[in-house]
Amino acid sequence: MSGILDGKRILITGVLMESSIAFHAAKLAQEQGAEIILTAFPRPTLTERVAKKLPKPTKVLELDVTNAEHLERLEKEVRDELGGLDGVVHSIGFAPQDAMGGNFLNTSFESVATAMHVSAFSLKSLTMACLPLMENGGSVVGLTFDAQYTWTGYDWMGPAKAALEATSRYIARDLGKQNVRCNLISAGPIGSMAAKSIPSFNELSDTWNHLSPLEWNTSDPEPAGRGVVALLSDWFPKTTGEIVHVDGGLHAVGG
């Protein structure tokens, strides 16, 4: 059976638990014919354990996306394993505790800088680390949480996601000539590890329960994973700098 990622080589960050959006992207990517390689933070052992639940075995590389040495050695490690890349998934987000949960007006710049570095600037760092591997062009896909609005308790992750969204557009602008696309999936709330660090996650879920045109299930990361795989595929060949909402349609409705 042929899949929409047949013959594609994809690097996927952000597989931490089975609840990770990236785990579902990885599973679906393999099912759709891709060869994948995973990167892990903070420890490869955690990701290796979860990777055992994927349909096929996959190599796991250590990558802290704020670590220049890790980024530098990525090209050789991936080339040795896959020869090159056709796609990259950025599924990474982090903000220190004092940057979320109602402390917006008093958060230190240090914490804001960490949130920005890990969650937004890293889209550029990761893309550039992988660029030499995408000799025939490629598709970079990241994950955002709609930065057009404020969300209870989300606080400095909001500006970090706004920066991620803008960064994606600038990458799309600057790498279009090399046939590299850059797009984001704007996902609704999903009960992953990252979500557990959002103190008001239940309130966000309630918003979706009340307002989402399509039924939204916070325990199901698969729809977001499907969106990622679609953007990695050749079915969005002329789409770049785009944000595709996989949020049950919530972005389209007012109160």
Ligand SMILES: NC(=O)c1ccc[n+]([C@@H]2O[C@H](COP(=O)([O-])OP(=O)(O)OC[C@H]3O[C@@H](n4cnc5c(N)ncnc54)[C@H](O)[C@@H]3O)[C@@H](O)[C@H]2O)c1
């Ligand atoms: N869960 C949600 O409600 C939701 C909604 C919309 C968007 N997102 C976004 O989806 C992406 C994936 O999150 P998730 O919900 O699957 O949670 P998750 O906790 O499973 O994934 C977050 C990942 O970020 C990685 N990470 C953190 N710091 C890192 C660093 N310095 N270097 C490399 N990796 C690092 C973690 O290892 C983890 O794998 C994030 O960008 C998140 O903001 C999540």
